[in-house]
Amino acid sequence: MITRKTLHIPELGSAGLDIPYFEIVGNRDGPQLTLMAGVHGAEYTSIAAVREFIRDLDPDAVSGRIVAIPIVNVPGFWARSAFVVPADGKNLNRSFPGDPNGTYTEILAHHVFDTFIAGTDYLVDLHAGDLPESLEPFSMFEESSVEDISRGLAVSYGLAHIMRQSAAVRTVAGSSCAAAADIGVPAIIAESGQNGLLDRSAIDRHLAGLRNLSRSIGVLDGAPWPERNLHEHEGWHWLRTDREGWWQPVVVTGASVAAGELLGTVSDVWGDVFAEVRAPEVGTVLFLTSSPAVSADGLLLGLARG
Ligand SMILES: [Zn+2]
Numbered sequence: 001m002i003t004r005k006t007l008h009i010p011e012l013g014s015a016g017l018d019i020p021y022f023e024i025v026g027n028r029d030g031p032q033l034t035l036m037a038g039v040h041g042a043e044y045t046s047i048a049a050v051r052e053f054i055r056d057l058d059p060d061a062v063s064g065r066i067v068a069i070p071i072v073n074v075p076g077f078w079a080r081s082a083f084v085v086p087a088d089g090k091n092l093n094r095s096f097p098g099d100p101n102g103t104y105t106e107i108l109a110h111h112v113f114d115t116f117i118a119g120t121d122y123l124v125d126l127h128a129g130d131l132p133e134s135l136e137p138f139s140m141f142e143e144s145s146v147e148d149i150s151r152g153l154a155v156s157y158g159l160a161h162i163m164r165q166s167a168a169v170r171t172v173a174g175s176s177c178a179a180a181a182d183i184g185v186p187a188i189i190a191e192s193g194q195n196g197l198l199d200r201s202a203i204d205r206h207l208a209g210l211r212n213l214s215r216s217i218g219v220l221d222g223a224p225w226p227e228r229n230l231h232e233h234e235g236w237h238w239l240r241t242d243r244e245g246w247w248q249p250v251v252v253t254g255a256s257v258a259a260g261e262l263l264g265t266v267s268d269v270w271g272d273v274f275a276e277v278r279a280p281e282v283g284t285v286l287f288l289t290s291s292p293a294v295s296a297d298g299l300l301l302g303l304a305r306g
Contacts, residue, residue, distance in 0.1 A: 001025060001059055009111045012104060013075075013087075019112075021069040022054045026219075030064025031121035033219045035210065036112075037069065039093050039125060039176060040083055041076025045193025046126035049206030061221040066214070067120065072112055080196075082131040093127075094172070096179035109174075117180050117187075122153060122217055125176040126206055128193030132291035136161060136253040136284075137192040137205055138304075143167045144181035153188045156216035156224060157209035161286060162232045163304055169235060194253075195290060233304035237280050240299055241266045245274065247294040249301065255285045263301055266294065279303060 003023045010016040035053070037046040050070045057066070071077045072092065079086045090105035096117070098109030117123055129135030138161035141150035147164070154162045170178060180187035190209055193202035214220035241247065249264035251257060257279045266275040283303040294300060 002054065002057070007111065007115055009108065012107060017074060017108070019069060019072060019074055021067060021116075024054070024057060024059055024062050024066040024068075026062030026064055027060065028063040030062070030219050031217055032065040032067065032119075033122045033124070033214060033217065034116050034120040035066065035068040035124050035126065036072050036116065036176060037126040038071035038073055038077055040127060040130050041071065041073040041078070042080050042082055042131050042196050043128035043193060044196060044198050045128045045202040045206060046190075047071055047077070048198060048203045049126055049210060052203065053207055053210045062219060063221070064121075064219050066219060067116060069112075069116060073108075080131070093125075093176060094174040096174050096176050097182075113179060117176065117185060118183060120185060123176065123180045123185055123187035124153065124157070124210070124213065125187065125189045127189055127191045128202065129191070129195055129287055131196040132289055133194060133287055134253045134290040135191055135194040135287040137202070138163055138286050139191070140165060140177065140189045141187065142170070142178050142181035144184070146181065146184050146186045149186035150177075150181065150188055152216070153186060153213055154190075155227060155230060156213040157188060157190050158212055158225070158228055158230070159190060159192060159205065159209060160231060161284065161304060162230050163236060163286070164232065164234055166235060191287075231284070233284065233306050236286070236302055236304045237283065238299060239263070239277055239301045239303060240297055241275060241277075241294050242296065243274065244296045244298070245294060246271075246292045247289055247298075247300055248292060249288050249290075251285050251288070253285050253288060257283055257285065257303070263303070264288075266300075277301070281305060
């Protein structure tokens with residue numbers, strides 16, 4: 001049976017914040033799979049995939065339980081905010097496990113973590129490139145006591161690139177999957193889509209991943225596809241600009257680059273180039289900022305090692 005539920009967080013805003021979610025309880029025992037999307041409110045392909053996955057789901061094919069939150073960052077969705085929660089400008093995916101006595105985003109993270117992440121058997125947090133971001137599809141998991149299971153989730157999701165983040169050099173701290181890993185919940189972040197576009201092929205890639213992953217852990221009937229040969233990466237470089245400027249990449253997402261290869265330039269408003277951005281080592285471009293306007297310390301490009 002598919003039930004529509006709402007998480008009400010009374011302390012957020014004057015009337016409290018409501019986060020709608022689905023709960024599907026199967027007729028047979030099985031694990032709990034939790035799906036989150038819209039932690040970044042303008043990554044529409046991820047939101048669309050969770051909506052469609054649940055609406056197309058046959059509850060009789062479910063063993064165990066699926067909990068699915070199509071839009072976690074509800075205020076960010078309505079405000080069309082890239083990356084952040086509007087009330088305090090913080091990135092929810094840098095704020096887990098949250099703080100019940102913190103700012104708006106930290107309180108939101110706390111309730112989402114307590115309600116949806118703690119106690120589940122598996123977590124998939126769906127993302128895409130945000131409004132100013134181009135992206136090559138990839139999955140990400142964390143070094144942890146359950147990382148073999150997390151890697152298996154990433155493999156079954158089937159996106160062409162898989163990123164393993166070591167605990168010592170977490171490029172992304174406070175993410176949903178890092179917080180989950182820290183309490184022993186196998187988790188991945190799955191990225192497909194870019195630039196705020198409701199791209200059909202990117203949604204379908206998410207949907208195929210969700211169905212195959214659900215089958216591989218036995219929460220959904222049906223045989224998973226044979227394991228695919230995917231490109232696995234051990235860590236990455238997030239390249240930034242010191243000064244604000246006009247960022248102009250010369251590579252595209254998915255490109256394999258050599259050590260020292262030019263990735264793009266940053267120039268001032270007159271057009272004078274003040275920085276050439278080069279690959280620190282051999283790598284693959286998994287995302288890049290597609291908007292030329294970058295602020296001081298702004299993120300330019302994510303280069304996966306290898
Ligand atoms: Zn995101």
